[in-house]
Amino acid sequence: MPVELRGARVEFGGGLFGGPRKAALVGVDLALPAEEPRIIAVVGESGSGKTTLTRLLLGLLRPTAGSALWRGRELSSLGGEDWRAYRREVQAVFQDPFGSFNPVYRVDRMLVLPALTFGLARDEQEARALATTAPAAVGLRPADTLGRFPHQLSGGQRQRLMVARAVMLRPRVLVADEPVSMVDASLRAAILESLWQLTREAGLSLVYITHDLATAYAIADEILVMRHGEVVERGDAVAVIRRPSHPYTRELIAALPPPDPTVDWGLEKAEE
Amino acid sequence: MSRHALSVRSLTVEFATARGQARAVDEVSFDLVPGERLGLVGESGSGKTTTALSLLRLIRPPGRIVGGEIRIAGADVLAASPEELRRMRAARIALVPQGAMSALNPVLTCGAQFEDLFAAHGERGGAARIAALLASVGLEPQVAGFFPHQLSGGMKQRVCIALAVALRPSVIVADEPTSALDVIVQRQVLRTLVKAQKEAGAAIVMVGHDMGLMAQFAHRIGVMYAGRLVEIAPVRDIFADPRHPYTRALIESLPDLERRGEFRGLSGLPPSLLDLPPGCAFAPRCPRVVERCRVERPGPTLLAGGREARCHFAAEPVHAG
Structure with missing residues (x-):
């Protein structure tokens, strides 16, 4: 297992002023198999804990309870060389293709430095x-x-460069937090396709974190549905979409507008 | 008086940049009848938001409306004096903004924002009128006493919708009204918008990039590319038989729960508005491009059923490709 979460719990609050502690993540298990590349989609709305999960996987946050492991070892126990190896093996692509670049340097630097x-x-x-x-x-x-400044590139180009940067480092795992929510629809398919192909060609596993069940279904082998910090449903992508067992999953599916005007989504009906 | 709620003729908007004039909206024309819902779609930079904001004359320098005509229920928007324009906004044409989070005044209660609106238009407000408006968007009367930060994103957007329909405008402009909301709330807010729009008898121009949402929301869809309205048609026709290859690409790029592991995106990038190709702006990315497309800019082709497309081959269906 390159990366694994076991019963991970994260709480915020408390501290100096003794405010109420709130659990952002409750007992989450997630494992990426080492043998074969796999795409796991984590689907949830705002406040579901999906970003907290991203931060755990990237070692940016320690679990309050439970463990976050890399090759069977606690992330927090990794030192020096191991930490560096982990930081190379587990790469990230974030949501905002505008905020991930330093505007004063040419984009090449973002590829040359990590190399x-x-x-x-x-x-x-x-x-x-x-x-x-x-x-x-x-x-x-x-x-x-190459040779350009970030502002000279479109959002889609920037986001694809972030993917290129991550992949250049030949990671085992790519954690992508809403990588396409800020790019245009026609480019969205292109970025998802390159992510999908990379898992097949470069043999890396992908954790795709999103609010969008439709793109999750398009790309993932396995889907985890999160709500209020808990995984409410998980399973094979086709099973989760075709035979959802949790009412919340069914609600999310119903919230997707059918991309076909002849299918009635009930917008004209009185409110429920 | 015109029977159109909104009539736009050859609207052209330019932005002054260091490298010259960028034509963000290029001779866009369309009409809306009362109660009609038009969806304007396109990629970022296609001019859809600029077109929508022009309808309220909300274009600020370096942007400028350089030509065309906009009439709301017959009244000329571009010729209006500043005072006439002030009275026109909200009363004849209202805006539902993209970020409901920052559209409301944080230091006033919601009720006070309704009172401000009524006062600015010389109308009487009152708790009963505000309560009725809040009820029309599914909110309790107590919400009038709340400050915006006490409301969820979906509730704030409902307040914005209630404000938009308060003076029964002929036209509502909605700029991606649900893009900042969670998916489950999104559907509820859209329902609210549809209901409020019907009750007010208003036409809507909704800007968005989600073709799936537009399939459900709009009666007609206008597709913009590089500042031009490249296709406009009733929603069922445009999905069943798009006549512009770009429209087809937009529809095909939609993820669909019926198709898995299939990605049909569009390669390439939209052209820079400062450096448009001489012929069709879509030619460099077009799957059915021929030599003529690179030299001759396609004019509008009028098709049966009130459809229009700017493609040399608009008379023929676009084959899957």
């Missing part, structure tokens, strides 16, 4: 060579993207 830091390249020249081949993995032409 050096993580020892994929011995010198600047090797790192540059690696950076030049990276954009192709997500269907971008290096000539259109």
